[in-house]
Amino acid sequence: MSEKPSDDQPSASEIPDDVWEQFIRDTERDIHTSAPKEPSARARMVTERLRRQDERGEVPPGWRTGPAWQEMNGRAGRRRTLWTVLGVTVAVAVAVVALKPSLLPGDPFGTGGSQATEASPLPAETTAPSAPPAASDPEIPTLDEPFAGSPALRWADGEAGIVLPAPKAVGPVSKDRVEQALKLTKQLLVGANLDPKAVRGARPEAALSLLDPKQPGVLDHLDTALRSPSRKHDPVTLFSRFDPDEVRPVGDVIKTRGRMTFEKGSQGGVAVHADYTFVYPVVRADGPTEVTRTIVRRVLDVELADPARYRVTEGRLLLMEYDQEIGNSACDVHDGYLHPEFPSSEPTGATPSGPTTDPYDRSRDIDHDQDACGTVSRT
Template sequence: MSEKPSDDQPSASEIPDDVWEQFARDTARNTSAPKEPSARARMVTERLRQQEARGESPPGWRTGPATMNGRAARRRTLWAFLGVPLAVAVAVVALKPSLLPGDPFGTDESSAAASPLPVETAAPTAAPGASDPETPTLDEPFAGSPALRWVDGEDGIVLPDAKAVGSVPKERVAQALKLTKKLLVGANLDPKAVRGARPEVALSVLDPKQPELLDELDTALRSPSREHDPVTLFSRFRPDEVRPAGDVIKTRGHMTFKKGSHGGVAVRADYTFVYPLVRADGPPDVTRTIVRRVIDVELADPAQYRVTAGRLLLVEYDQEIGNSSCDVHDGYLHPEFSPGGPTGTAPTGPATDPYDRSRDIDRDDSDACGTVTRT
């Protein structure tokens, strides 16, 4: 259907020649799909045809650098389509420059906060690498420590996927793993227990039908000594001596399980806990005590053995403590602060890296106190 020009639009004879000529050139360059021309376009075309027949074609009509102009037109079209996305991209980069490849502006957020390590599923093959020699502070109590990249608290105790072992169903394996975690949390992460209170949560997991064991632990908590020291199983600090530097204890380790010797499932847990501390009454210097614990427990079958359902048998436990006064057996850990120096017996044993989880705990029975290479 053709268009009829409205009365208020100028006629073809009223439009200046230079406008018509520009229109003609643009029409000649148009490479889009053909479409029916409008009434005005037909008028222009007819006028130009008549001018060409009389030899009066305007400059550039079907002559001149069409190829160059065509490239220019396509280039302008390309930038027109790219303009909005490019503007959006520029705006995004302005707000978050780290999105640019290589982060040329040095604003990569990963440099501001260390990313957590992957979950440990087995013993590592080597000690963690050296850390920047930074001094810990109340704001950054794990500065200069490999534990900076460890997970906080009980979130660092990640249970392996439970599966049946022998005749022990998957559900009992899962129960044993959860009870083991509860024991670790109650003995090393419970805020009250860490501040020196009786570790009731941890004790509640142990089978009361191990009377000798519970009697020994009760004696150690009530009257600690060299022979009965609760820190061999529980992490405890004197509240009148030190206090936690913040609410975070770093945790790293792994747990394994196998068929037990009492008709149940045996679990081994190997975890290291890092405690940042300050003096209870003194300068706000931060130090760290590192405690590694390896415990073997079993959830026995109450249908075959005289045990308490839902309680763990504590088969064996061992520990390695870094940065605690040597040969002090009052039931607490005593972290040392650099300016003050050691408060216990001078160390005579070998130097060890308390963060090295690739080696077994030294079971030397000589009771020789050693030193740590870092805290």
């Protein structure tokens, strides 16, 4: 049983129509604003009366007013504002992604060409590839992305690309001796192709110090090549060198990919075969920011001989054979440096007359019988 209203407290049905109309107008106004507004004096009076009647159970269900209602509307208003902002943001994001799906991580739309996928590192090369790398997007290399549009984008950086095979004994040669030969070969590759000073044209002392001075003719030949380069004595057949007055490297990264194998040698030791490709991004030394790349593939055979049986220097390598294939360097220029060609410049050196080859194709052997200077299909 509800408590009977006092004589001076009107029931809900006794509230004047003009009061209810004012209350409804005030409430609707509050709903359409994002921030709570102070109720009118009349609305506060009505609210207080209805609150008391509500406590006595005299107000019909559904009639809820006062601060709780206003707070709920305030939250709803802020929530609507938030969704509006998110809606605009999401719409912009959808438009951007539609224009460039690669901005999303992974490949959610199955395009197969996301930058993350393209740049994911390749596993180390352990055997000869069966085919050249697939074509890459024709992107122009820049100072920030010097390997854009190149298969080398997924290759390892510098020394990390020279992964040594697990050593094991070969014939009478111990596992430790094999491991020593592999490490010395890696040091030779690094000193000849990755040492920053040597790449910038300095004498490759680190690489030269690994070669056996007792091997007839080798160091004399290389000294002559470095001192007085010519067609017959050209240091770039073993060392990657650029003229610092002509070009400078872009950043500190040289991309590297290849493999190394070993077997019993002919000089009582272990013979190591190395086949590696190095990619050098460069710009002109005089300031322009156009980036180009030179690709150098080197194949060399060295041996760590048995000093107990042969007249050799312990801890030095015998240079048995070496070969190279250079992509994007001026033809028939034998001044001791590599000379990259830039797309915006006229070619220098002799006009290429040989076949077009892919400098990234590691599935084929170097053509030893081809003397003509050819062209490359990509850089």
